[in-house]
Structure formats: C-alpha cells, structure tokens
Amino acid sequence: MLFFIFGIISGLFSASHNDYSAYFGFDPFDDSNPGFLFFFFKHNIKVALLLWSGAITFGGTTLLDLTFNGMILGSAVKTTIDQIGLIKTLLLILPHGLFEIPALIIAGAAGFKIPYELLRFALGKKDRIISEEDAKEFSSSFFSLPL
Template sequence: MTSQNIIICISALLFILGVVIGSEMPHIDNESQKFIFQFENKCSNNVLFFYFLTNNLRLVGLLISGSALFGAPSCLNLMANGIFIGSTIKSAILTNKLLEFILLTLPHGIFEIPAIIIAGAAGFKIPYEIIRYLAGKKEQILTKEDIREYLTLALISIILIVIAAWIEANVTLKIAKAMLNSTKGI
C-alpha cells in the first residue's frame, strides 16, 4: 500500500469515526439541521454557488493546511464534519426525514465527501513523511514526489469541491423538490 493510500485511509477512518460518534449523540432539534430540510431558497443559483464554494473551500483550506500543525487541524475538521453528518442522519431518522436528507445530500455529497477526505489526506501527507523520515524509513524528509503527491491531493480536493458547490447550487434542490413532489402524489 502506498503512502498516499495509507493517508487517504486514515482520513476516511477519521471521517467515519466522526459519523459514528455523531450518530450516537443525543438528538438535538436545532436550526442548523432544520436548514437541510428547507426547500425554499430565495437566492440565485450564482449566489448559492459562491456561498457553497467559499464555505467548502474554507474547510478544504483548513484540512490541507493541517500539515503546518502536524495534522491536528485535519484530524479535528474531519471528525467535526463526520459528527455533523452523523448527527444529521440521526436527526433525519428520528424526524422521519431520511428521504429528504438523502435527496439533499447525495447529488453533491458524492463529490463533497471525497473532497473532504482527500483534503484531510493532504493535511496528513507532510507529517506522515516526516514521521517516516524520523523512523528511518526514508533518507530525505520530503522528496519532490512527496510534494507532488501533496499538491495533487490538494488540487483534486479543490476540483471536487468546485464540482460539489455547482451541483449543490444548481441540481440538488431541483432533484429533491422533483422527487419529493412525485412521492407526495403516491
């Protein structure tokens, strides 16, 4: 298994651990979770796109820059986002709104969640290579290949976030509305 695969697995496991923790937390019916189930939006698609894009790029930036503090911000942000998803899933199940949650998450989530995990992996890349160097498993702290892998992970996560933001602003709400309206007639 390559170092890139190892850090992606670590990143995914931390996110999944957050989801599990979030799903075990007490149910709190708060406003941030209710926002997910609202379908009326008074903003244009362009405003929504830039809102989602800047919000998600901020998160990706925190995850990617986790290397500067030896991966701690990456770890915390992966778990925090997982906890939010886990608690929102629990809330959706308890309030019989799982279908709405899925419809409002799946279209853009298939890009956004991997972007978050890959950005977390980028945040772990440099600390991982430093640990390998200190353990005597490599001769140089960082090689050109290590930097190339870090930048590749960062770029992939940014591209996925841009795609996710566009889908969230232009597709997700339309799909959710259409599918929910069709199920109400049944």
C-alpha cells in the same frame, strides 16, 4: 478516514440525544435564499484549507477537522431523517455528497501526507525529508477541492 467515520458515528449518537432541528431545518432548494450556494462553496474552501493545514500542524488540524465535519454530517443526517425520512434525506445528500465526501477525505489525506513523510524520515525509513514525488502528491490534492 477513520476520524471522519468516528465523527459521523458521534454525530448520529449526539443527534439521537439532542434536538438539532433548529440547525438543520432549512430547505436547500428554497429559492428565497440565492446565497446558499456561495455559502457552501466558501465553507468547503475553508474546510480544504484546514485539512491541508495539517501539513504544518503535524496533522492536528486535519484530525480535528475530519472529526468535526463527520460529526456535523452524522447529526445532520440523523436530524433530517427524523424530519423528512430516509429516502428524502438520501436524495438531498447523495448528489452533493458523492463528490464532496471523497474530496474531503482526499484533502484530509493530503493534510496527513507531510507529517507522515517527516515521521518516516525521523525513523530512518527514507533518505530525504520531502522528495519531489511527495511534494507532487501533496500539491495534486489541491485539484480535489471539496466543492
């Protein structure tokens, strides 16, 4: 979660010094683009898989993906606030973000779970590399997809 928050702060700072309006200047309720929901669904599946891939990259992809997604969120929020104001921005982000952001953080925690358990084993803090309980915790995060 720390990396995600760092990313958000970096994104806010970056958007304060750069104009990202061309990237975040679309209306999510525009009916002329019926494929936007599929785009978000497909994107969130990719994000979840990248977050989980930290289990085989010793947390590297999870760290980068959490930071990068935080930066996108921070810069999008700052840019959108500048365009349409705080209240409208919150009304656009909160219904979707209430589910997606916690799911993103849970998937990120899953990406750090296996490396964490391997490190504990290497330091002699546990007897088995991956226990049955560890595997259940990791696989249960599959149901927290950030959709």
